[in-house]
Amino acid sequence: MSRALVTGANKGIGLGLCHELAAGGWDVIATCRQSSQELDALGVQALDGLDVTVASSVSAIRDAIGGEPLDLVVANAGVNLSFDVDRIDDLDLVLVEEELRVNTVGAARTVLAALPSLGRGAKVLLVSSGVVGPGRQNAGNVGYTMSKSALNSFGRSLADQVRERGIVVVIASPGNTETDITRRVQAAGRSPLPPGTKSRDPFDSARNVLGIVERATLEDSGAFWGPDGAVLLTVDGVPGSARQ
Numbered sequence: 001m002s003r004a005l006v007t008g009a010n011k012g013i014g015l016g017l018c019h020e021l022a023a024g025g026w027d028v029i030a031t032c033r034q035s036s037q038e039l040d041a042l043g044v045q046a047l048d049g050l051d052v053t054v055a056s057s058v059s060a061i062r063d064a065i066g067g068e069p070l071d072l073v074v075a076n077a078g079v080n081l082s083f084d085v086d087r088i089d090d091l092d093l094v095l096v097e098e099e100l101r102v103n104t105v106g107a108a109r110t111v112l113a114a115l116p117s118l119g120r121g122a123k124v125l126l127v128s129s130g131v132v133g134p135g136r137q138n139a140g141n142v143g144y145t146m147s148k149s150a151l152n153s154f155g156r157s158l159a160d161q162v163r164e165r166g167i168v169v170v171i172a173s174p175g176n177t178e179t180d181i182t183r184r185v186q187a188a189g190r191s192p193l194p195p196g197t198k199s200r201d202p203f204d205s206a207r208n209v210l211g212i213v214e215r216a217t218l219e220d221s222g223a224f225w226g227p228d229g230a231v232l233l234t235v236d237g238v239p240g241s242a243r244q
């Protein structure tokens with residue numbers, strides 16, 4: 001049986017990923033700060049009290065993985081906190097720092113904790129965002145954009161470093177999905193999308209992203225994928241097109 005570890009698993013896309021993996025017969029370690037009824041109902045191995053900004057989460061992740069190999073680690077936990085700002089002069093750097101701590105350093109921490117358990121053929125999924133796709137610079141999402149840009153940069157370096165070990169790194173945007181992150185932005189009237197745009201269901205987004213993970217090969221490792229399987233940025237960081 002294949003084994004996966006997913007962060008931010010109590011709701012949203014993380015919950016969807018755990019659901020889809022469990023339904024596909026995977027053995028799932030679902031980590032979160034606090035579990036939810038929906039996660040408990042999945043019957044997967046839940047690891048709660050896991051805050052990715054805390055250094056000790058590394059040993060908690062290592063203990064949960066134990067001695068068996070891991071086939072997939074998903075750095076999904078994320079926040080978008082500094083969207084409610086019009087002028088860069090008003091940027092709240094405390095919020096930006098938290099975005100970097102969760103979305104970038106927290107994701108890197110998760111991956112580094114799992115890395116010793118990843119062997120040839122294993123995969124890393126970094127849940128990024130289309131806000132850092134080619135041609136997208138969203139004023140009002142400065143901290144979030146900074147954190148996801150840095151995440152993508154980490155992903156490309158990681159891909160280079162672990163290619164020889166046969167580990168595939170997938171950086172993927174799930175696309176606009178109806179979760180607490182988007183609900184908060186919409187409630188503040190800050191959605192960059194045209195009014196009436198329909199958000200994806202988190203379980204559909206999870207399914208799409210896992211399809212990309214399944215298809216990705218070492219040749220693609222480090223590429224940045226859009227929600228529908230198009231390559232947004234190639235392994236070399238240039239705007240790409242779909243790999244058929």
Ligand SMILES: NC(=O)c1ccc[n+]([C@@H]2O[C@H](COP(=O)([O-])OP(=O)(O)OC[C@H]3O[C@@H](n4cnc5c(N)ncnc54)[C@H](OP(=O)(O)O)[C@@H]3O)[C@@H](O)[C@H]2O)c1
Binds near residue numbers: 010079182
């Ligand atoms: N929704 C979209 O349209 C969209 C688009 C592009 C990318 N994404 C990305 O998708 C990922 C999942 O977000 P979502 O849309 O599913 O939003 P969500 O429903 O708000 O889920 C975010 C998850 O991250 C967890 N989290 C936040 N801070 C954490 C921390 N310090 N330690 C551990 N877990 C933490 C949350 O846990 P708590 O419940 O404890 O807060 C929650 O489980 C994020 O990386 C986000 O940037 C989402």
